[in-house]
Amino acid sequence: MVRNMQLRVSLKEVEEAEEEKGLLQQKIAHRLGLSITEINFKILRKSIDARKPTIYFNYKLAVYTKGETLDKTEYTFDYRDVSKAKPIHIIGFGPAGMWAALRCLELGYKPIVFERGKNVQDRRRDLKAINQDHIVGEDSNYCFGEGGAGTYSDGKLYTRSLKRGDVRRIFESLVHHGAKEDILIDAHPHIGTNKLPKIVQNMRETILKYGGEVHFNTRVTDFIIKNNRIVSVILQNQNEVPVERVILATGHSARDIFELLHKKKVALEAKSFAMGVRVEHPQEIIDSIQYHCSGQRNELLPAASYSLVEQVKGRGVYSFCMCPGGFIVPAATAPGEVVVNGMSPSKRNNQFANSGIVVEINVDEDIPKYEHYGALKGLEYQKDLERLAFTSGGRSQTAPAQRLTDFVEGRFSSDLNITSYQPGLKSAPLHSLLPKLIGSRLRAGFKAFGEKMHGYYTAEANIVGVESRTSSAVTIPRNENLEHIEISGLFPCGEGGGYAGGIVSAAMDGERCAEAAVAGL
Structure with a gap:
C-alpha cells in the first residue's frame, strides 16, 4: 500500500550521511519496522525549517514496498497540428x-x-x-x-x-x-x-x-x-x-x-499597486541572520531568502521579489526613466541579496492630485517617480541610492557600498526625494524589519530607487x-x-x- 509520510531530518544528519537517499531510506525503514531492501520512496516535497539554531529539512514522501507500484499522476500535453485551424x-x-x-x-x-x-x-x-x-x-x-x-x-x-x-x-x-x-x-x-x-x-x-x-x-x-x-x-x-x-x-x-x-x-479601472525601493545586502549577512551562523553558510543550504511585512500608518510595507544570490537590473521601458528590479541565476551564487521593499498605494485615497487622469492615475504616479529617479540618478540609467541607515536617519550618504547594479549608483537623498506617502513608511518599515531580523538594519546595505513595476496600476x-x-x-x-x-x-x-x-x- 502506497502511503504518504512526513520526515524531519536535521542538517547535521544530512551532512554526516553518505547520501541523502540512503539516510531517508534508513529512517523510513526504521519507522515502518521493515528492511531497507523492502522499501522504495519518492520525494514529493522538500523544505527548510531554519527558524531555530538547529536547522531541519522537512520531507513529504510517497513510500511503497518493492512489490508495489507508485501510481503516477501523468500530465500529458496533447499538442495538435493546427496549421490549418481557426x-x-x-x-x-x-x-x-x-x-x-x-x-x-x-x-x-x-x-x-x-x-x-x-x-x-x-x-x-x-x-x-x-x-x-x-x-x-x-x-x-x-x-x-x-x-x-x-x-x-x-x-x-x-x-x-x-x-x-x-x-x-x-x-x-x-x-x-x-x-x-x-x-x-x-x-x-x-x-x-x-x-x-x-x-x-x-x-x-x-x-x-x-x-x-x-x-x-x-x-x-x-x-x-x-x-x-x-x-x-x-x-x-x-x-x-x-x-x-x-x-x-x-x-x-x-x-x-x-x-x-x-x-x-x-x-478601464485604476488599480491599487505598490512602489518603493530595492534594498541590497551582502548575501553573507542574510545567511548569518537566517541560518544563525557566522561566516559562510553550510554548503548544503541554499542562499538564504526572507519575507517581511509590516503595517505602517494603515498601509502594508513588505518585501517583494526577493532575490538571494542575485543582481539588481535596470527595468526601464522608455528613455527618461529609471526602474530597478531583481534577478538571480539558477545557483543563486552571487555575493549579494536584493529585494524590493514597497509600500501599498491605494489609488482611491493616496494620490488625489492625480484624480484628473481617471483610470490612468496610478500609471501617471508611477511615471513621475521614475522620472524623479532618472533625474536624481544623473539623467542616465545610473540609479539614485543611499546607505540603508542614512536613508532611515535622514542623512546624505557620502559614499555607497559596492553593488551588483551594472549601470552604477549615484548617491542621492532618497529620504527627502521620495514622496512622504512612501518614504516615511519605508523608514518605519526598515526599522521594524531590523527588529525582526537582527543585523538587517545596517550601513552595509544600499537602497536603490525606484521599484515601481510590482504590478499593473490599471x-x-x-x-x-x-x-x-x-x-x-x-x-x-x-x-x-x-x-x-x-x-x-x-x-x-x-x-x-x-x-x-x-x-x-
Whole structure:
C-alpha cells in the first residue's frame, strides 16, 4: 500500500550521511519496522525549517514496498497540428501569452502571436545596451521581448493563486520544455535567469512545430472596434489584420496599450499597486541572520531568502521579489526613466541579496492630485517617480541610492557600498526625494524589519530607487466569461489585465483565457 509520510531530518544528519537517499531510506525503514531492501520512496516535497539554531529539512514522501507500484499522476500535453485551424490572436509573448498559445494547440486552434520585442537570443544585445551604454530600447528590454519580464528574472514559481488553475500542470509544462524536475519538489521553486531563455525558446519551438505563428518585432498600434466588437488590429507596419478572438497579454509595463484603450474610451479601472525601493545586502549577512551562523553558510543550504511585512500608518510595507544570490537590473521601458528590479541565476551564487521593499498605494485615497487622469492615475504616479529617479540618478540609467541607515536617519550618504547594479549608483537623498506617502513608511518599515531580523538594519546595505513595476496600476475589466465587459472578442489576460502576479499565476490565466476565447467558436 502506497502511503504518504512526513520526515524531519536535521542538517547535521544530512551532512554526516553518505547520501541523502540512503539516510531517508534508513529512517523510513526504521519507522515502518521493515528492511531497507523492502522499501522504495519518492520525494514529493522538500523544505527548510531554519527558524531555530538547529536547522531541519522537512520531507513529504510517497513510500511503497518493492512489490508495489507508485501510481503516477501523468500530465500529458496533447499538442495538435493546427496549421490549418481557426486562429486565435494573442498580443504579447510573456508567460500569459505563451501558455495561452500552448493551450490553443491542445484545444485545436491556431495561435498567432504578435510580440513587440525580439526573441531571447537577440534580446541580449539590448540588455547589454541598457547595462553598459544606458540606452533603453522601447520594444526590447528587461520587460519586453520573448518570455516577457519573466525570462530575465529569478524564475520564481511560488504562487498563492492555488484556486485559479492547476499549478502542478504549469510546473509539468516547464519540465516538459526543459526545466529540472527539482521544481516539482522544492517548496519555493525557481529556475534561474541563466536557464529560462532556453526553456522559453523550447516553448516557442513547440508552438511553431504544431503550426502556430510567433511574430517578433511586431507591435500592435491600434484596435479597430465596430459595434462593440474587436474586428481587426493595426500593426506598426500599418498592416491591418482581421481578428475574431484576441487575447491581450501585453504585461503591466505596456503603457501605450493602456493609453490607447483609454483614448478609445474602452472601459478601464485604476488599480491599487505598490512602489518603493530595492534594498541590497551582502548575501553573507542574510545567511548569518537566517541560518544563525557566522561566516559562510553550510554548503548544503541554499542562499538564504526572507519575507517581511509590516503595517505602517494603515498601509502594508513588505518585501517583494526577493532575490538571494542575485543582481539588481535596470527595468526601464522608455528613455527618461529609471526602474530597478531583481534577478538571480539558477545557483543563486552571487555575493549579494536584493529585494524590493514597497509600500501599498491605494489609488482611491493616496494620490488625489492625480484624480484628473481617471483610470490612468496610478500609471501617471508611477511615471513621475521614475522620472524623479532618472533625474536624481544623473539623467542616465545610473540609479539614485543611499546607505540603508542614512536613508532611515535622514542623512546624505557620502559614499555607497559596492553593488551588483551594472549601470552604477549615484548617491542621492532618497529620504527627502521620495514622496512622504512612501518614504516615511519605508523608514518605519526598515526599522521594524531590523527588529525582526537582527543585523538587517545596517550601513552595509544600499537602497536603490525606484521599484515601481510590482504590478499593473490599471485593470482591464472582464466578465465571468473572461471577456472585456464592453468589447466582444477581447480577452484581457495576465499581469497587464490585472489578473496575475508572477509567472505561474500569469500562465494559469493564459490557459483560462485560451479556453474562454475558443468557447463558442
